[in-house]
Amino acid sequence: MQHIISVLVENKFGVLSRVSGLFSGRGFNIESLSVGPTLDPTVSMMTIVTQGDDRIIEQITKQLNKLVDVIKVVDLTEKEYVERETALIKINTRTEDRAEALRVADIFRAKIVDSTPNTYTIEITGDVKKIDAVINLLRPLGIKELIRTGRIAIAREEIKAVAAREEKERKVVSK
Amino acid sequence: MKLSGSQILIECLKREGVKVVFAYPGGVNLPIFDVLYDEKDLQVVLCRHEQGGTHMAEGYARATGKPGVVLVTSGPGATNTVTGIVDAYMDSTPLVVLTGQVPTKLIGNDAFQEADVVGITRPCTKYNILVKDVNDLAQAIKEAFYIATSGRPGPVLVDLPKDVVLAKTEFKYPDKVYIRSYSPVYKGNKWQIKQAAQEILKAKKPVIYAGGGVLSSDAHQELRELSEITQIPVTLTLMGLGAFPGTHPLFLGMLGMHGTYWANMSIHNSDLIVAVGSRFDDRVTGRVADFAPDARIIHIDIDPTSIHKNMSAHVPIVGDAKLVLRELNQILRTSGNGNLGQHKSWLTQIEEWKKEHPLAYEQGEKIIKPQYVIDKIYEATRGNAIITTDVGQHQMWSAQFYKFDRPRTFINSGGLGTMGYGFPAAIGAQFAHPNELVVCIAGDGGIVMNIQELATAVQYKLPVKIAIINNKYLGMVRQWQQLFFDGRYSSSYMGDSPDFVKLAEAFGATGLRATEVGEVETVLQEGLDATGPVIMDFQVDQEENCYPMIPAGAAINEMVFSDPDKSSKKGKGQKLEERADGVLTA
Numbered sequence: 081m082q083h084i085i086s087v088l089v090e091n092k093f094g095v096l097s098r099v100s101g102l103f104s105g106r107g108f109n110i111e112s113l114s115v116g117p118t119l120d121p122t123v124s125m126m127t128i129v130t131q132g133d134d135r136i137i138e139q140i141t142k143q144l145n146k147l148v149d150v151i152k153v154v155d156l157t158e159k160e161y162v163e164r165e166t167a168l169i170k171i172n173t174r175t176e177d178r179a180e181a182l183r184v185a186d187i188f189r190a191k192i193v194d195s196t197p198n199t200y201t202i203e204i205t206g207d208v209k210k211i212d213a214v215i216n217l218l219r220p221l222g223i224k225e226l227i228r229t230g231r232i233a234i235a236r237e238e239i240k241a242v243a244a245r246e247e248k249e250r251k252v253v254s255k
Numbered sequence: 256m257k258l259s260g261s262q263i264l265i266e267c268l269k270r271e272g273v274k275v276v277f278a279y280p281g282g283v284n285l286p287i288f289d290v291l292y293d294e295k296d297l298q299v300v301l302c303r304h305e306q307g308g309t310h311m312a313e314g315y316a317r318a319t320g321k322p323g324v325v326l327v328t329s330g331p332g333a334t335n336t337v338t339g340i341v342d343a344y345m346d347s348t349p350l351v352v353l354t355g356q357v358p359t360k361l362i363g364n365d366a367f368q369e370a371d372v373v374g375i376t377r378p379c380t381k382y383n384i385l386v387k388d389v390n391d392l393a394q395a396i397k398e399a400f401y402i403a404t405s406g407r408p409g410p411v412l413v414d415l416p417k418d419v420v421l422a423k424t425e426f427k428y429p430d431k432v433y434i435r436s437y438s439p440v441y442k443g444n445k446w447q448i449k450q451a452a453q454e455i456l457k458a459k460k461p462v463i464y465a466g467g468g469v470l471s472s473d474a475h476q477e478l479r480e481l482s483e484i485t486q487i488p489v490t491l492t493l494m495g496l497g498a499f500p501g502t503h504p505l506f507l508g509m510l511g512m513h514g515t516y517w518a519n520m521s522i523h524n525s526d527l528i529v530a531v532g533s534r535f536d537d538r539v540t541g542r543v544a545d546f547a548p549d550a551r552i553i554h555i556d557i558d559p560t561s562i563h564k565n566m567s568a569h570v571p572i573v574g575d576a577k578l579v580l581r582e583l584n585q586i587l588r589t590s591g592n593g594n595l596g597q598h599k600s601w602l603t604q605i606e607e608w609k610k611e612h613p614l615a616y617e618q619g620e621k622i623i624k625p626q627y628v629i630d631k632i633y634e635a636t637r638g639n640a641i642i643t644t645d646v647g648q649h650q651m652w653s654a655q656f657y658k659f660d661r662p663r664t665f666i667n668s669g670g671l672g673t674m675g676y677g678f679p680a681a682i683g684a685q686f687a688h689p690n691e692l693v694v695c696i697a698g699d700g701g702i703v704m705n706i707q708e709l710a711t712a713v714q715y716k717l718p719v720k721i722a723i724i725n726n727k728y729l730g731m732v733r734q735w736q737q738l739f740f741d742g743r744y745s746s747s748y749m750g751d752s753p754d755f756v757k758l759a760e761a762f763g764a765t766g767l768r769a770t771e772v773g774e775v776e777t778v779l780q781e782g783l784d785a786t787g788p789v790i791m792d793f794q795v796d797q798e799e800n801c802y803p804m805i806p807a808g809a810a811i812n813e814m815v816f817s818d819p820d821k822s823s824k825k826g827k828g829q830k831l832e833e834r835a836d837g838v839l840t841a
Contacts, residue, residue, distance in 0.1 A: 090436055094373065101378050135563065142560040148382045148402060151436040 082111070083137050084163060084233045087126040087144055088152040091117065095149045099126065102147065108132065108140050112165075112230030123151065127232045156233050163233035166205045168193070169215065172222035173200055184217045199224060260389045260420035261290040264353070267396040269296055270428050273324050275315060275686050276300065277308040281328025282368055283417040284355035300686060300715065303707040305332050307679040309339025310705065313348045314683025317666045318641060320473065322349040322403045323683060329355040330368030333414075334375065338673060340410045341379040345670025346494060347471055349408035351399050352380075358418040359387055373414050381409030389422040394429055401432045406439025407558040408471055439557060443574030443582065450570045451529070451553045452586040456594045458527035458551075460601045461487045464510065464539075467494030467669070468532015468556060468576050475499065475662045477580035478531065484587060486596030488605060490518040492533050493654055494669040501638070501658030507605065508614075511539040512805045513651040516612035516814055519805070521605050522547050523812040530554045532576045535565040536670070545810035555579050612803065612816055614655050623772050625649060625724045625795040629656040632694060632722060635779045640692040641684050643667060645677035645701030648730035648801045653696050675704025678721060682708055685717045692720070692783070699725040700749060709762040712788040720782055721790045723755055726797045734800045738819065759790035768792040 089095045096115060103110050111129040118125050130140060137155065144153045156163075173181055181200050185192060188210060194201035204214050208231060215226065258266065264287060268276065275298045280288045291299050302308030305327045312323025323343075327333055333354040343350045357366040362385075373385045382402045386395045395413055403411040455461060469478050475498045482489045482505050489499045490507040499506055508515035510522055522528065528550045533539070540546045543565060554561075554568035555576055562571045572579055587595065616626040629652050632640075638658055644650040644667040659665045666684055668676035681695035702723055712719050724730075732747040759766030765785045769778040775793065782791040803814040 094377065097374070098377055105378050135567075138563055139560065146558070146560055148434065148437045 081133070081137075081157075082129065082131055083140075083155055083157040084161065084231065085128045085130060085141065085144070086152075086154045086156055086233065086235075087128060087150060088118075089124050089126060090149040090151065091122050091124045092149060095124070096126075098147050098149060099128075099144065102143055103130075103140075106139070106143065108136065112228075114230040114232050116232075127230070129231050154235065156235055160236040160238075161233045162236060163207055163231050164205055165208055165211055165229055165231045166203065167211050167215070167226065167228045169202045169204065169218055169223060170194075170225040171200055171202065171218050172224050173198060177221045181218065181221055184214065188214050190214060256425075257423040258426040259286065259290070259423050260392055260415070261286045263389070263392050263424070263426050264396065264415070264420065265290050265294060265297065266426060267393055267428060268324065271396070271400045272321070274298060276324045276326050277302055277311045277315070277683065278326040279305050279308055279328065279332055281332045281355060283357060284326065284328045284332075284415070284420070286417065286420045287326065287353075287355070287415075298686070299326075300682075301711065302679070303710050304705065305335035306338050306675070307682075307705045307708040307711070309336045309350070309352065310342070310673075310676050310679035311683035311686070311708070311711075312350055312352075313339060313343050313346075313676075314643060314666055314680030315687045316343075316348050316350060316683075317346075317680070318663050318684035318687040320349075320471070320663065322351050322400060322408075325350065325352045327352070327354055328368065329357055329372070330370045332368075333372040334370055337375060337379065338671075340376055340412065342668050342671040342673045342676060343410040344379050344381065346668065347408050347467060348410070349403040350410035351396075351403050352410060352412040354412060354414050355420075356385065356414045356416040359416045360418070362416065372412065376412050379410075380412045383412035383414070385414040385416070386419055387416070389419050389424045392419065393426065397429050397432050398434065402434075402437065406437075407468075440559075440573050441557070441575040441578055443555065443572045443579035445582070447570055447572045448579060448582050449586060451555075451572060451583055452590065454527055454551055454553055454570055455485055455487070455529065455583075455587060456591060458487075459598055460521075460525045461485070461527040461529065461598065462507070462521045462525045463487050463489040463529045463531065464492070464522065464533055465489060465495050465498055465531040466492040466533025467498075469495055469498040470532075470662050472532065472557070472576040472578075473662075474532070474575075474577035474580055477577055477584060479503075480584050481529075481580055481587070484584065484591070484595060486598065486602070487529065488521060488602065490514070490521065492536070492539055492669070493667065495533065496654060496665040497659040497662045498532075500660040502660055509654050511536075511811075512541070512807075513655065513801055513803065514539075515609075515614060515655070516803055516816075517605050517608035519803075519811045519814060520608045522550075523810075524604075525550045528552045530556075530568070531580065532556060534558075534561040537565070540565060541805045541809055541811040541813070545812075547811075612814075616799070618772065621771055623769065623775055623793055623795045625726065625793075625799050626652050626656055627772070628722065628724060628775055628793045628795065629653055629696065631775050631779055632696065633657045635776070635783055636692055636694060640664070640694045641666065641681075641688065643677045643681040643684060643693070643695045645695075645697040646672045646674045647698045647701065647732075648726075648734065648799075649696050649698045649724035651731075651801045652724070674698075674701035676701070678702060678719075679705050679708045681719045681721070682712055682717060685719050686715075693718075694720045694722060696722050696724065698730060699723055699727060699755075700729045702755075703753065706758070709759070709764055709788060709790075713763040716787055718786060719788050721788070722779075722782075723790060723792050725755070725792050725794050726799065727751065727794075728797060730799075731801070733798070737798070737800070738806070755790050755792040759788075762788075764788040764790060766790050766792070768794065770794045
């Protein structure tokens, strides 16, 4: 089964290599990995999409936790979460195709971010299915280049937590 | 007052209580050696090869529980430590490896003697770090010692560029470390420990299976207590030997591939396994699918990744063995009442297995049997020596025939199986315990892999004794070739070179040789009585095999006890699979 794992790590050099080395060294697979800064400049967040049965996923999360530079590991698959990926797709456009390209972009609320007489570059954000769908529709027009960010994901705020916070805020206001 | 990076480093080592540094100088770490030149409180041991130095540090660490410290230069100096680092990582041995590095300005330029050592050792260290600023040095060293020795111990490498050890700054040693992303769990979950106690009280056929973690956490007394109050027999892994007295009536010996029949049968037929500081390694479990089919498993380990890795545990407890066992014993003592130790028939059954296939060999009148040498070493040292071994048949025979009563007296390369480990490890152990008898039992193959350290032993006048079990073969390789490759001894015959007596003499050590049974005891006595390092060359039966044995991939109860066909010429050309009666299927 596919799992999306969030890994909060120290923002130090070599950390990405420790994490990717762990996966290759132990024969775990990485389907995608994205990493970026957080609000705290000393900390980065990685989103790793991986594949495995329960035992493998347990090993992956435990082994990640064991790395000294890893602060926190969350398997988002166990929770409600929102995931997104962005793709930039450069397509060849003959005159007769340009309208179709725009139509596809429009249907999926994608943006044209660069345009030349023979190409469009389309930016699309969404979950994996949406991106795959766009790619499939654009493929007949001739995709020249394609780049995907890999998935990022964030846990949905639990309703209870939201309710508790609202309650707290109400109390503060009423004081 | 400002200190140089080198001075800061040495000051840090002293504050960490380091007494011995295993070292080799070179271009970029000369500033550090220059500081060491005036240092009275730190002993610098000049090894002859950095791999040897790293194994010495391992031997030192395993004999004391304190971290072993290695100091080497950049490039080749550092890469030579890699085998020792991996070895320490596999066997959870605390090491702090200090490597020189080219000046920060030159890093990445393919400078002379430059290697990306932090990159190379990233997957085989518990942690490693390149110190780029002298102001970070003290903190890095403090953290290195903390990480190496806490939780599940392991090797930590600190890479020290030349300009960093030359630069000066105010020295301030942090008294505490806090690493937000690293906090090992020591105390076991109370509820889980209670569950474990319940399982123990219910069990009819329980076994304790303990490993090196018991030694790391200094929990041998707690382990003994658990066994004695519950009357549960104990089997130990190769790494665990010494954690429970080898002469104790409840001791079953080692388990696994070359473990005793009765230890393996106990495990296989048990209804409860109490695993403490052990990790269900493949050399222990044999074919996992058939491992202890009826057993419930309690697994106590400080490393969460060890639990549910090879075997699922019914009661997993993450924590330090000493603390967990102490709590468990407490509960058992108060709530156990009449239920403790009620499994006489189980112990009787184990006794029967013991009689069925005891550890045995036939010593004839002339040719020396290797096991006989181990027996005689045990007698001559009254079971009191620190034994280090290399890797192979002699290692297994040592584990089978020498009875280790004290913790930290059996030091060998378990996880990685590093040939060449035993002798330098013995040197390290001897530095840790100058007044104890340290004997290295080695094979004729492995001993030459780090024989250069004999010069170290001679230079420092160490009374390390080396007993070479010399069968002129890579014995374990030959055994497998005999059993599984039709007796085709491809590249496993080593012949008569070197002459170990002359070799010892060339280094300035004593060399002795025994070629017949009658000479074994005299050579041993002479060797143990001699001052300084001694090589004792025991020329033994060339084709003796190590039994019992679980063939790789077989289940733990499918042990083999003797050569497939004794009537044919030593079983040559006989495949093991072709013979059924050597294989016991219980």
